[in-house]
Amino acid sequence: MRETMVSTSAEMAEDAVLPCRHEVHSDGRAPQGPLPENVIDKPVEKKSPAAWAYERLILYIQQFEESLNGDEEVAMGFAGGDAGVLRIEGMGYFDPDIVTFTGTDAQGAKTQLVQHVSQLSVILRAMPKRPEVAEPARIGFRLRRDLENTAT
Template sequence: METRVLRANNHMQEALSNLRNVENVKEQRKHLHENPVAAIRGIIESQVRDFEDNLEDDYELGAWLASFGNQILIIVEQIQFEEPTLIIFKGRDNSGNKLQLIQHASQLNLLLNAVKKQTDEPRQQIGFIHN
């Protein structure tokens, strides 16, 4: 009798644990749906890091941003994630002019590009900011 009670108790605890896990998954999905930047932040970071890791020393990361009916090349220095919906790209163009693009996550198209460095200074890794 005692063994059956222990088994029943174990099954009940396991069922409660499974229910909590399901609720946690539902909550995470709801959060990602309401917060698209959180959903894509890790993907963007890993893609940028992988691209940077495979660049030759005399190249740096550029990105073609499709906005305003034009394509804009930005030498990316920093990517800032402003939850829930904005991504901010900071950097410069080939002439050294500072650029900053504030982009809604739903409109993001980003083409990573290897750009020949204009200086002999060591390449800086992209900085990521999470807000």
């Protein structure tokens, strides 16, 4: 027997407008510029949930980094536990539904989060840059360059 996908009218309407982004900030700053072509050139229904989550997370991380000062780097907090924070040094996905974050925690221990997209909850936080490096790492900009140069 062949399985068919059935979409509700609400899901079809939502799919018709994706990707869409709307943001309003209290400080009046404008949302990030246009989406990279590799995010919008492939129809949403052709992307895995992991790829779609990965692409959008990159844009949020980069936008967050734009608000940081020269002594801060992006990190993420873990919701629902006492696991602390992870300095984001890498990010990836594994089709169809896993997103990964790699980095170090506040004590410098190697850390990796492997998360199913249905459980995805990311808190972006500013963390002091490492004192031994002159410039803060900006993973969001590196991830966006990769996104713009790679078909997902």
